[in-house]
Amino acid sequence: MIFAGVDVGSTTTKIVLMDENGEIRGSLLGPTGAEHRSRSKEVLEKACLQAGIEPGQVDYTVATGYGRINVPYADRQITEITCHAQGVLHFFPEAKSVIDIGGQDCKGIKIRNGKVDNFVMNDKCAAGTGRYLEVTAQTLGIPLEKLGEVSLTSSQPAQISNTCTVFAEQEMIGKIASGTPVEDVVAGIHEAIARRVFGLLEKIKIQPEIVFTGGGAKNIGIRNALERLLKTTLSIPPIDPQLVGAAGAALLAIKFKARG
Secondary structure, three states: OEEEEEEEOOOEEEEEEEEOOOOEEEEEEEEOOOOHHHHHHHHHHHHHHHHOOOHHHEEEEEEEOOOHHHOOOOOEEOOHHHHHHHHHHHHOOOOOEEEEEOOOOEEEEEEEOOEEEEEEEEOOOOOOOHHHHHHHHHHHOOOHHHHHHHHOOOOOOOOOOOOOHHHHHHHHHHHHHOOOOHHHHHHHHHHHHHHHHHHHHOOOOOOOOEEEEOHHHHOHHHHHHHHHHHOOOOEOOOOOHHHHHHHHHHHHHHHHHHHO
16 A cells, blocks of 8 residues: 655645555655646656556545645645654654754744644744745855855854844845855854744753754754754754655555554
């Protein structure tokens, strides 16, 4: 039997196909775009092709994320908080907290006795999200995937006071114009993001073991900055960190199907 978890985020749509034993048979991620329904069908078809099956062979599908209501073939919709926790616990059974930095929001999840105990989310502002990093990359002319590495070359991170994406862009331009090295500006942006996320996490008092998921987890600069503030090492999933929510949705699909 094959089960699907589809996570339709604001910027990226992810899918994970699993068998009844929780083994991943196929996975895919790509830009969400404006047509959520057609995109969700497309990722299903491509993931099934990867797994060597037909879409009709998927026995149960759980949709999650920002656009979960736009997955027409889903049997059930579940919140991303629940799915992220489920996915994290699958890979890290002793995890007590989750930090998820996505394209347009960041989340902190506190886990107790294998269930979500509390959570906090910043979804009203792009500060502390992937969008903040995209603006940085565009402004400074550095590939997005290289920003973290560039930040590590800094010997003195610049002080970036603004957490607003729009004003931070102006601040970046001003610092470069005044002669601040690019790597110091990049490092300063990473520090600013980490402070913003840390402030959010303090509201729920997260505790180790902390698992870092989402696109932000691929950025070594943010990871290092958060580890310094949290005074602990963050665990990174053995799969692409952006797929954790979809993996959790697939695991829930297995459970729901078993219940009948």
